[in-house]
Amino acid sequence: MPRAPGGSRRGRRTFLNRASQVWLAVLVRGARLQFLAPFSGLLAPAPGGVQIDAGAAYVFVRSGTSWSQEAYLKASNTDVGDEFGWSVTVSGDMVVVGAIREDSDSTGVNGNQNDNSDIEAGAAYVFVRSGTSWSQAAYLKASNTDADDRFGSSVSVSGDTVVVGARLEDSNAMGVNGNHGNNTAPDAGAAYVFGVGLGTTYCTATPNSTGAPAAISASGSASVAANDLLLRAEPVPDQPGVFFYGPQQASLPFGNGTLCIAGSIGRLDVVSATGNAMTFLVDNTSPPSAATQITPGSTWNFQAWFRDPAAGGAFFDLSDGLSVLFAP
Structure with missing residues (x-):
């Protein structure tokens, strides 16, 4: 959902000096390098025009001692202020990118991306490579999507398993698969495990x-x-x-x-x-x-x-x- 630049955002932290173009984080896995640019919308026009703070991720590959950009990754539902690229992880031919201020109210895998009624709920996106081509394979949301949960604040992948953190999720559940509908523990946080696997x-x-x-x-x-x-x-x-x-x-x-x-x-x-x-x-x-x-x-x-x-x-x-x- 569009927001005024500089508007109030609970728990906001600024890691990137927009003028100096300093990257928030860099991940290296073998011969693959992943840059995060959660505010790249300030610099890169989207199909509908400039999308402020929309975010992006960039994949670089190494051949010998030379590096080249192989892919420019954007969310399938790019929107102002989503900060796609806040978190990223790479394993083999799979990249997972978090967008902590994405706003849709969908739940689970590949739900409706376009109902922006849960402000800053967050999302994560799975990309896979075939040859030298990258494509989005999945759109991940929490099973209990709620506004301000910041799902996607951290992401990790190992084999066919993806883990996504939501640092401001509010339920008072404990352990594994507890009751996630009781939001009586503000900002307690949660993690969600997704299997890229058996359907x-x-x-x-x-x-x-x-x-x-x-x-x-x-x-x-x-x-x-x-x-x-x-x-x-x-x-x-x-x-x-x-x-x-x-x-x-x-x-x-x-x-x-x-x-x-x-x-x-x-x-x-x-x-x-x-x-x-x-x-x-x-x-x-x-x-x-x-x-x-x-x-x-x-x-x-x-x-x-x-x-x-x-x-x-x-x-x-x-x-x-x-x-x-x-x-x-």
């Missing part, structure tokens, strides 16, 4: 002839390089079935159940369920088509289809859907 279920499955709806899940990891994502659907009748996936989500009546996927659909090989479960190891190196190639930073939605002659009707059913964000 989020969505859509609704209907009971099949086993008496229960089929649930899809995944194990292994969402790392494209590791190539070890194992899909599982249960309970299902001991019949042939297939897993399939696509780039878009849907919720359409189909057979005895609901089709949860849209767009260019990739159908994996037929499997036979045993013990009321069907499994399939996804091979990222051999996609069903070029349009369904899984790459770092891409999100794909998976579902299981299976024959169900005992149920009657259309004689087939489906699981719920599973959305997976893939990491390098």
